[in-house]
Amino acid sequence: MLTNMSPNKKFQQPNSNQVKYVFYKKSDLFVLLKKIKLWPSRTGLLHGIKSININGNYADILLHCGHRLSVKNSKNSRAARWLRNKWMVEACQQCAVPDWKLDKYANTNFK
Ligand SMILES: [Zn+2]
Numbered sequence: 001m002l003t004n005m006s007p008n009k010k011f012q013q014p015n016s017n018q019v020k021y022v023f024y025k026k027s028d029l030f031v032l033l034k035k036i037k038l039w040p041s042r043t044g045l046l047h048g049i050k051s052i053n054i055n056g057n058y059a060d061i062l063l064h065c066g067h068r069l070s071v072k073n074s075k076n077s078r079a080a081r082w083l084r085n086k087w088m089v090e091a092c093q094q095c096a097v098p099d100w101k102l103d104k105y106a107n108t109n110f111k
Helices: 030-036 078-085 099-106
Strands: 038-040 047-054 058-063 069-070
Touching: 030 038, 030 047, 030 058, 038 078, 047 099, 078 099
Parallel strands: none
Antiparallel strands: 038 047, 047 058, 058 069
């Protein structure tokens, strides 16, 4: 968004065709999930989020592989930590997360 850009802000783009996200550690988990559309399961699989329905402090998440889960919003949740630290082992085969999405996530900076 051009309107949000200030002259003091450094806009780093090492590679023009490399799109990446920047998130702040204090970002709301749901905002993060909505943008990134990826869910880290406890088993180390990275799932694709098909839809997310926010209901107050909870969100109903439907994954591409058909799993449905209910998540409580918390900045210090396991999911938030896993996403920030990129602890996922591999992408879920059934979710068929496209490579560009994984690349984009891999290039995400958490500040
Ligand atoms: Zn999946």
